[in-house]
Each structure stands twice: as C-alpha cells, then as structure tokens.
Amino acid sequence: MNADFTLLIPEFILAGAGFLVLLVDLLLPREQEHRRNAFTSATAVLGLAVTGVVAATTQMNTGESFHDGLLFIDRYSLLFKVLFVGIGIAVVVMSVDYVAEKMSHPGEYYALIIFAVLGATLMAESGELLTAFISIELLSFSLYVLVGLSRGDARTAEASTKYILLGAISTAIMLYGISQLFGVMGTTRFTEMGGLLAAAGDWDMTLISGFVMVLAGLGFKLSMAPFHMWAPDVYEGAPTPITALIATLSKAAAIALLLRFLAEVGSGAVHEWRMPLAVLAAATMVIGSLSALPQTNIKRLLAYSSIAQIGFVLVGIVPNTVIGANAVLLHVIGYAFTNLAAFTVVIIIELKLGKETIADFAGLSKRAPVLAMIMTGALFSLAGLPIFAGFLTKFYLFTSAVDKSLEWLVVVAVATSVISLYYYIRIVREMYITETEDESKLPVPALLGLLAWVLFAGTIAVGIYPAPFVDATNAAVTVLTPWVAL
C-alpha cells in the first residue's frame, strides 16, 4: 500500500494557502478594507500559483495510486490540477475590484475560493466513491457560502437557498446510491468495481438504481438535464465572479470525476449506460439552447448556454473512447478560457453600469471597443465559430461520436448549434448594431482589462494552435487504463 504523503504536497500547499489567507485577513486591521482586499487576494494568487508550479514541475511523470486507489496522482489529475489552479487565479483576479466595491469579507471570500479549488482537485484525483463524495462536499460547501456571501440582495438570498437545498438533496441521493453500490459489490474503489461489472451479466435493480443515483448526484453538479433547474437562478443571484467559478471550476471538476468514473467503472459495461446517457445528452443540449432564447439577463443566458455546453461535453463522454475523452478535455480547457473571458467582460460592465442585462451591452463597440471585441470572440467561441477554441473543440467532440453509431446524436448537436448561434448573435447585435444615445467611453480597469486580454488570447490559442493542449490531454487520458485494452 502506497501511503507516501509527499505525493500530496500540492494539496497541502493549497490548504495552507487557504489558511494563510485567513491569517493575513486576521492580522490586518478591520477598518482598512482596501488593504485587506489587496493583501488577501495577492496571497491567494501566490498560493495558487505556487501550487500550480510545484505540481507541474514535480508530478510530470508521476503515475501513483495513493492508499490503493483512494486518490490517483497521475497525468490526468495533474492536467486538472493545473487547470483548476489557473481558473482559481483568474477568478481571484477578476474578483479584486468586485470585492472592493460590493463585498465585505475579503479574507473568507478568497480562502473559500482556494478551498473550492482544493475540493475540485481532489475530485479529479478520486478513485473511490466516498473520497469522491467528500471532495464534492468540500467544493459544494465552499460554493454554498460564496454564493450567499454578498448579503442583502433578494436574488442572492434566493439563489443561495435554492443552491443549498437542492445541493443537499442531490448529495443525499448520491450517498444513498453509493451505499447501494457498496451493498451489491462490497467495494467503492473504481478499479475493483470495474472488474466486477465487466464480469457481471445482466444488471439487477439495486445496481441500476445505485448507478442512476450516483449519476444524478454528478448530474446536479454538471447541471445536466433533468437536474439543471437550479443553474439559472444561482447564476443570476451569485456574485458574478462566483458565477464564473461555478460555470468553470465546478463543472470541470464534475466532468473530471464523471469521466474517470465511467472509464474505470463503466468501460466493461458500456452497452448498459451508453443509450440512456446519450438521450440525456440530447435532452440537455435541446433544453439548454431552447431555454436560452428568451433570456434578457446575461448571467441567466450564460447559465442556459452552459447547460447546452454540458450537453456537448456529454457527446464526447458517451462513446467512451480515447478520442472522445481527448475531445472532452480539450473542450473543457477551451470552455474555461472562453467562459472566463466572457465573465470578465460581464464583471466590468456590471461594475461600471451596475446592471447586467443584455440591453446594457448596447453600443459597447463605441464605449469600449476592446471589450466588445473580446466579448464577441468569447460568444463566437461558445457558438463554435472559427478561429476560436469552440470551433475546434465542438468539431472534435462531434467527430468522436460518429464512430459509435451515434449519428443521430451528432445531428441533434449540430442542430442545437444553429439555435445557439441565434442567441449569441443577439448580444453581438446589441454591442455593435444597436444605436445608443450614451456613447461616453467606459474606463476599463487595468487589471481586469489585462485578464480579459490573456483569456481572449487563450481562447484563440486553443483554436488555432492546439498542439500543446492536445499533447497534455492525450497524456492525461491514456492513463485511464481500461482504454488501453480497448
């Protein structure tokens, strides 16, 4: 049994950074809001960056299972670790001005972001259901608090209540599912479960219901139909940087866990779950894109569009192949860049105008041409147009599905893409074509502006020079052993 705790150094650094942020907050005088905000955010960025660098430099060739498969420290978890740390840094940076203006507890805020990143990282590493469950809870609890952290807004109160209640129910269901699976198989380790399932014949009811309940729990985190209802309200009510965190970090972590779970546990019994999951994927795409059409609030619109995006991701998960998993990971990377870029622009607009409806984007091409360009790029990327990440990753996802006689799913995916273009182009139209009386220039805060540029560049980089990203995803998915035999 491998109990080498040095494997977990990045996680220890991350946890330490979280507490350090709280300590820094404690040591600075209460009344110096601005200084506390600056110091805690800087500490958080530093902690996240150190974690990322340490992980990337020391674990490049690691392929270990910790405590017989409780956690896997391998290229797969490394990719997600680096991605999550990157998302964490971006979210902290986009929060600085937001916190200064709208919130009062910078220490707790940044520390909770770090703990959320830690939870997400552990989800990507989990090789066992209870560990996975605890990691999900760590991520979820951090998010529950973060969503409700800016008090006094009715929308926030609603969002946070809804999120906690539905989240609690979904985790309870998942836990019940885990107990059923344990009852049938006598183990919760993915590798052992995979072996048992491959040998098993027809599934009995307990097994099926256990599986369904675990997937329902993950489906909630993913906002996969029919577990997506919470997303629009929570997206709208949460502080915008936290919305970005939910849209990217929480989704990507759930995808990481789901992909490893299905590959390790489900590969031997693909025929049992492929069709149901394909149907859910189609439903998610259709519901997400149709519901986005009438939205007037940009955050709600991005919520529905992210539901549709999860449907696209599932198109790559359903085939259960190396190519499909590659496509999923590449899409997650491109989607993180794209969505964070879009949210950065939304935050700037919200800070400058105090509102975030689509109509507030009117005339943005005059008032802040660079922001309009970056937002257009992000929206076109979400719509799947070249030269942005979304074009390649969608193409990749859909191509991966066609091999496994899932042509109908590809057709649904392609059709929903047209619908999605329509509502993305509405925002572009507001920014560029709608005439406004107020054409005064919007000042763009330096830090947020720089962040937007970096994320925009990332969106284009994935779209036109994917080689380094693909090398990383390919190294990551090949460690998921069952595929090597397929």
Place this chain on the structure above:
Amino acid sequence: MNYAERHVLETLIYLPMLAALVLVFVPRPQKTVIRWISIGSAIALLVMSVYAFLAFDYDGGARFQLQRSYPWLEILGIEFAMGIDGIAAPMVLLTGIVSAAGAIVAANIQRDNKDYYILLFLLIAGVYGTFVSMDLFFFFFFYELAIVPMYLLIGIWGSSSKFKDFDRPKEYGALKLVMMIVAASLLIWIVIIGIYAEAAAGSFNIEIIMAQVNAPGRFSETFQSVMFLMTMVGFGVLAGMWPFHTWSPDGHVAAPTSVSMLHAGVLMKLGGFGIIRIGMMLLPEGMQQWALLLFIIGTINVIYGAVSALAQHDLKYVIGYSSVSHMGYVFMGIATMTSVGLTGATLQMFAHGIMTALFFTVVGGIYERTHTRDTLVLNGLASKMKWGTAFFVIAGLASLGLPGLAGFVAELLVFIGAFRTEPILGALGVLGAAITAVYILRLIGRTFYGERDKKWDNITDLTSREFIAATILVLPLFYIGLYPQPLLRVIRPGVDAILAGLGA
C-alpha cells in the same frame, strides 16, 4: 518547387490575417494609414494570386499543385494541407482580383474603417483558405470564417431601405443572410464528419479520402445519395440555389458596396466550388443520382432569377436577382457532368464574380451620389457619369453574354454541354439569357440614358479610386472574353480529372 512556390498558398491565408492583426493595433483615428495598409495588403494579395495562378503547371503537372502541409492535430488526422487544382487556381485568381478592387472601393468607408477592414480581411482569409484547403477540417474552418464577418459588415455598415410596401432594415438582411448560410453550413459539417467516418482512413485529407471512395464496402450508394443531397443543399444555399436564394437579394440590398462585391463576387462561388470539391469529387455516385435534380434546379434558378430581376426597379435587387440567375448556369454546367459543361461552370464562376463586382462598384457609386437606387427615379446619368456608364454597360453586356466578353465564353460552354445532355433544359437556359438581355438593356436605358432630371445635375463621375477598382475588374473581363485559353487550359486538366473520378 522553389521557395516562392512552396509558400505562396499559405501566404495567401496568413497575409490577410496578418493585415487584420496589424490593423487591430493601429489607432482608430488614423484613417488614412489604415486605408493604405489595407489597400497595400490587398494589392500584394492580388500579385501573389496571379503568381500562384501562373505557377500552376497545366501541362502534365500533378493534379494538386503548390502543395504544402503541416501537421496540426495528428490524433484526429487533421493537417493544415494546401494545394490547388485546375478548379481552385482560377478561383484564387478571382479572389485576388475582387479583393483588390473591393479593398480600394472600401476606402470610401468613413465610419470606423479600422473595424471594417479587419473584418474584410478575415473574410478574405476565409475565402482563400477554403479555395486552397486540401483538408476537409480546414475547408470547413475557413468556410465558416468567410461567412461570420458578413453579419457585422452588413449589420454595422449596411443601409436600411424603405420601400413602398415594406421595410428592409439592415439588421434584417444581415441576420437572414448569416442564419441561413450558417444553418446550411451545418449540413456540410455533418457531411464532412460522415465522410471522415465512412472513409475510415483516419484522415481529413481530400486525396487520402478520394483513394477510399472506390474501395469495396465503403461509400455505399445510399450513403453517397444522402450525403450528396445534404452537400447540394448545404453549399447551394450559399450559391443562391432556388428556393434557398432568398437571403441573396435582401443581403445585397443591405450590404455596403465592397461587401456586396466580395459576397456576390467570391463568396457565392464558395458554394459552387464546394459542390464540385466535396459533391463531385468525394461522392461521385451521389452526384450521378442527383444530377438531374441539380440540372432542373439550375434551370429554375436561371429563369426565376431573370424573371424576378425583370420585375425589380431597385438597382441592387436587379443585380441580386441576376446573380441568382447567373449562378443557375453554374449548377447547370456542373450537372452536365461533361468536360465542356463543367469547364463552362468554372469559367462562369470566374466571369460572374468579376462582372458582379463591377456592377456593384458602379451601383455603389451611384447610390453614394444620389442616395437612391430606384430606377424609376434615376435617369439620364450618362452625361454626368461617363466612366460610370461605360463600366456599367460593359458589365451589363458581359452579363447578357455579348461575344468578346468573359460571360459569353462561359455561357456558351455551359449551353453546349447542356444541349448535349438535356436539350430541353438547355433551351430553357438560353431563354433565361434572352430575358437577361431584356432587363439589363432596360436598366441601362432607364438609368443612364433618356432625359436627365434636374436633381441629378450636380452628380460627379467616378472618383479615381473607383475608376482604378473598376479598371482592375474590366481588364480580365475583356482578356478572358477575347482570349480565354490561359484560363481554359488550367481548368481543363482539373475538370478531366474530376470526370475521370465520376467514371464518365
């Protein structure tokens, strides 16, 4: 291959992108600098396009030439592969000519010309990329890249029109155009993924896939039949195929001059090119099954477009519908599946691209001076716009197929091909040409001749920029009309290779 030959095709893609990137960093008020950077880049593109065309070895050279390939995404079998055959080479030349003229005319844009040129160059990069791509992924990549900027180009810089019974706001034209073409392009997306899976060669490269087309057990008749129909509709929408042509007149009416030039001049040709490239080359049996339908639709296009043009009295609507009509000859030529017909179709794409661009140059000039395009109001402009009239008349005569101009050669070849295969439809096609003569001559008569209204007394002739742009377009129109050999001998080997693949 020497250095220039190795790199010319990729430069045709990189240069417009580079120009767009440079323009991003030029300060907005520097309008003159922006103009000169753009016109300079466009002329460099023209020179390189001519070079690529001349470097094409028509006499016993390989089928795809000036090839260049870079690995891009090996796990899926995507490579950034370029090469041109006898069909693509004239299209590259056409793009160079029309882009240069378009960029020069676009210098008239006053408002935010920086953004305008950035989008225009992205569009041009997309068009070049589609014509030279030998990899289906990049074919589709550039195809979409060429369409998307259109929305903003028309939506921002276009013009809204009020007619007696209906309004056409520019957003309407822009959205209709982009949504219809993108929706159709998703059919192409499905076709490309389908062909990739069916070929099972693990590659998107056209040459590799072509080798699989006749392999036993692959590309079954049903598969080809379904896929070809999707290809035909998918590309047909962009090429203005009836009954999916409706975006074309509305889009052209809303679009600013240089966008109309590029759109009718080269973008619509991507549709015809796509049917040849994917439909004929990769789905030969599907082509044979659906040839008659394509032939019939092509004939309808010719007649329907011409009759609609007859009923219009807005200059841009007339030209818009005449484009629909002329693209019909391209469909007819393709559907003949004969050497002479397909050569005619390719030449028609070239000739029509240039003559429409010329039409729009003059129409745009008239609109900027008179702020109307209504032929019931415009009259007697010839005495004030001597050069404008001359250029418009040349374009009109080319359009109605006067011998000595490029349009005649192209239409003649299409008709010869058509009469050999489907004489009745061919005869209807000729009828379309006769209607064209009616509406073009009537248009010229009304707008330029007759008694001049007083309000047009202060109209000025074409500016030197417009004159240069029109000259760039007129020269090839005459050259090809009088001496089409340079173009024909390049097109011929490409066409013959495709027909050999059809087993015809």
